[in-house]
Amino acid sequence: MPEKKKNHYLPKMLLKHWVSHDGKRKGIYTMDSERGKVYFSEIKGTGGYNFASKDNLYIPNIDGSRRLELENWLTGLESTLDRIVIKLQSVKSDGLFSSFEEMNKFLLSIVSLQHRTRYVIEQNLNYLNENKNSRKLLHESKGKEDKQLILENIVNASTATAAKFRQFELLVCKSKDKSLIFGDMPYLSDIVDGFSFVPLTNKLFVSIRAITENSFYKFVDVENDVVESLNYAIASNSVNWIVADNLVQLEELEEVFNSNIKVKSKYVKNELNVYGSTFKRKNST
Secondary structure: OOOOOEEEOOOHHHHHHHOEEOOOOEEEEEEEOOOOEEEEEEOOOOOOOHHHEEEOOOOOEEOOEEOOHHHHHHHHHHHHHHHHHHHHOOOOOOOOOOOHHHHHHHHHHHHHHHOOOHHHHHHHHHHHHHOHHHHHHOOOOOOOOHHHHHHHHHHHHHHHHHHOOOOEEEEEEEEOOOOOOEEOOOOEEEEEOOEEEEEEEOOEEEEEEEOOOOOEEEEEEEOHHHHHHHHHHHHHHOOOEEEEOOHHHHHHHHHHHHOOOOOOOOOOOOOOOOOOOOOOOOOOO
16 A cells, blocks of 8 residues: 555544544544435544545655655644644643744644645635636646645645734633534634634634734633534534534534535635745656
């Protein structure tokens, strides 16, 4: 099997926080729009989470070579996010970030969830196919396949989005009771008072907005009505699937999930002239 063939477009390190037991097996309750049903997705060993993966999603083929740079970049962000989530589950004092670099990688890991999903990639590819003139608007587009351009844009768009949060207010919100759900489009952009929301575990989400003062974070306990509102927004924003740690929540949100509006891509110029990494051609020697 080719190296890193199975690419998870939502990190397993996040999905693991929704794993539960149905009495016999370990897995995740999943509502899948493509399969048209609710089922218990069993997690076995290091495998599983198949509903959130696609073969070679992040792996372009350039000059006959499978290129792993983007997959490796995302893996690095996920490692940082995993460390921070562990801290968020316990820390209530200073010391969340060990360095400025770790803070920046945490921001990138959060905002990249807006740009790395399967649905966004597919819609962006459709957009390029239908709007050929848009290729020239993307960074260094000459001589590149559409897929390579779109994958490079994940880094470029994530870098540009993170730059908007050079100073930020971060609320770490913990549910007192009701569980959060998770979906295949988990980044909810600019929902209330400039805050964007991201669920990180079944009991914890973060909300972040740009400010002009020095960056800061604080912990907040939230009631069930807040969690229910966020779950409604997550279900409304999801396209391919939503997951929960219990079956009841999925059944309650089925109508909302099935009636969502799928949004098509459009070209959005970065506010700042920021570019991320590109796949460089390898020397033939």
